[in-house]
Amino acid sequence: MVTPNEIKLFIESMKKVSTYDFSDYSEKSFTRRIEKILSDYKLTLPGLITKIQKESDFREKIVNDITVNTTELFRDPGVWQSIKYRLLPKIIDKDEINIWHAGCSTGQEIYSMAILLNEYGILERTNIFATDLNTEVINAAKTGKYVYRFNIEYLENFKQVVRQNPYNFDEYNDVPFEKYMKIDTQNDSIEMLPFLRNNVYFKRHDLVHENNVFYRKFDIILCRNVMIYFNTKLQNRLFSLFNDSLVKKGHLVLGLHETILGSEALKYIKYGNFYIKKSI
C-alpha cells in the first residue's frame, strides 16, 4: 500500500522536474494508478521518484500510464442518440462548426461524432479539435485502427445510433459498416476510414494548467469520463474554462454520471444529457 505521504512526495517530485501537476487528481484512483505502476515496473516509490527525476523518457511514459483510457464507439448509445436528434439539428445550418474533444483518448468518440456529422452532410464544414495529455493515445487516435475483438460489441452501438431512430420506430437507415470502417476479422482489426479525420486537429494538451489554445469558441465540447479523475477544485476550473470556450448556447457533453455540483452550474442550463451555456 502506498501511503498518502508517499503520494504527496511523488506529486512534489513530479512538479519539480516537469510541468505536470497531479495535486488535484482524485485521491483514491490516483493512488491506485501509482500502485499499479509500481507493480508493473517492479519499483518502490523512492525508486520510481529517482527514475522520473533522471530519465525524461521514462517520466513521459509514467504520465501516459497514469491516465485512464477506457473508451468505446458510441459509448452510452442513449447519449449519442441525443447528440444526433437533439443537438446536431440545432447547429446544422451554421457555416462553420467547431467541436473540441477534451481528453479524446484513443479517439473512438472522435470517429463517432464524425460519422454523425457526415450523416448530416456537415462534416466538411466542421473543425474538430482533439486533445489529450497522453501522447500514445493521440497517436492511436490518429491511426483510427482498433482491435476487432475488443470493439466488436460496440458495433451494436453503431446499429442503435446510426441506423435506428428511438424517436421514430418506422425509420431505419440501413447504413453499412463499410461506409465508415474497414473490418478485417482475419487481421483482427477495425480501421476507421481516413476521410473521417480530414478536419481533425490533434494536439497534446494538459487540462490541469492549459486553457483554450485554439483561438476560437466551440459549438460543442465533449469531455466524457475525464473529470472523474479530478477533484472538485480542478473540475470547477474546467467548468469555468469550458463555459468561456463555448459559443452562446454551446453544448458541454459530460459522462453519464458527471454533474456540475458547485456554483459553476449557474452558468449552464441542464438539458437531458447536456449542459448548455447560458447567454447572459
Place this chain on the structure above:
Amino acid sequence: MGPYQHIVIGGSAGSFQSITQILAELPKNTGLSFSLVLHRLKHVRSGFVEALSLRSTLPVIEPEDKQYIRPNTVYLTPANYHLYIELGNYFSLSTEESVNHSRPSIDITFSSAAYSYKEKLVGILLSGANRDGAMGMKDIKEAGGFTIVQDPDECQVKTMTSAAIETTQIDKILKIEEIIRFISQMK
C-alpha cells in the same frame, strides 16, 4: 447515530434475490448509508436501479461523481464504473481497467471504504462466482471494521464467500434472514 456509519454490500451471481430481500427490510432513520457493488451483465445498463427500488424501504440511487454521501440512502454502483469512497464522505467514479474481471469491482469499493470509514464500516459479502471482494473484506477487517459473509451453504454460488473466508478471519457467517436481523438491530 450508533458506532457504524456505512455498510458496503457486494454480490455477484446468485445475489439479486438476497439483495432485494435485504432492501425490503432495511430500517429507516438509522442514519446509516449503504453502498451496493453488484456485478451485472455488461449490457444491462439501465433498469437495475428501478428494479431494486421497487421494494426498498430507502431510496436507491446511482451516485454521480463527487456526490456527497447522505444518511438513510442506498447507493448503487453504476454499470461499467468502479466506485471509490473518498475521505470526506463522497464518491469518485472511475473507468479504470477491470479488477478480478469485474467493473465495478467489489475490492475497489470495499478497500477505499475501509480506509475512509475504518471502524465505522460494516462489509457484507454475498453469493458470487469469482474471488472479487476477498481482498476488500481483508482491508475492512484490518482497518477495524466489521465483516459479515453470507453462509456459503446458502449461496447459489459459493466461490466468492469461500474466498473471503479463506483470506480473512470473518466476524460473522450468517444466513440472509440473520443478516437482515443484524442490520435491523443496528442503530
